[in-house]
Amino acid sequence: MKTKTQVWIEICRLEDIPPQGARVIRATLGCVALFRTATDKVFALEDRCPHKGGPLSQGIVHETGVTCPMHNWVIDLETGRAKAPDEGRVRTFPVEVRDGTVLIDRALLA
Ligand code: FES
Numbered sequence: 001m002k003t004k005t006q007v008w009i010e011i012c013r014l015e016d017i018p019p020q021g022a023r024v025i026r027a028t029l030g031c032v033a034l035f036r037t038a039t040d041k042v043f044a045l046e047d048r049c050p051h052k053g054g055p056l057s058q059g060i061v062h063e064t065g066v067t068c069p070m071h072n073w074v075i076d077l078e079t080g081r082a083k084a085p086d087e088g089r090v091r092t093f094p095v096e097v098r099d100g101t102v103l104i105d106r107a108l109l110a
Pocket of ligand 1: 050053
């Protein structure tokens with residue numbers, strides 16, 4: 001079976017994403033939010049809350065979670081899962097930070 005080769009492309013500098021904030025990019029599948037934690041980890045998630053579609057990029061980032069601005073569900077940035085007692089999941093995407101540059105899989109923008 002043929003496996004897809006991941007091709008990384010530069011999307012922005014780490015400092016282009018506010019600490020404990022987010023930046024949104026438009027991908028083929030919709031808006032993707034790039035979140036930056038206080039420890040400069042970066043995560044890429046679909047910018048659509050699994051509850052009622054709220055913009056997660058407008059939420060509050062704390063440790064490795066984001067609180068949705070609409071009804072305060074907490075979404076785990078690593079897994080995309082809503083924290084209990086809430087249930088649901090948002091898509092997550094591969095992202096890397098190399099030498100202060102944020103890279104995503106080119107397939108997201110193809
Ligand atoms: S839309 Fe996100 S908590 Fe309701």
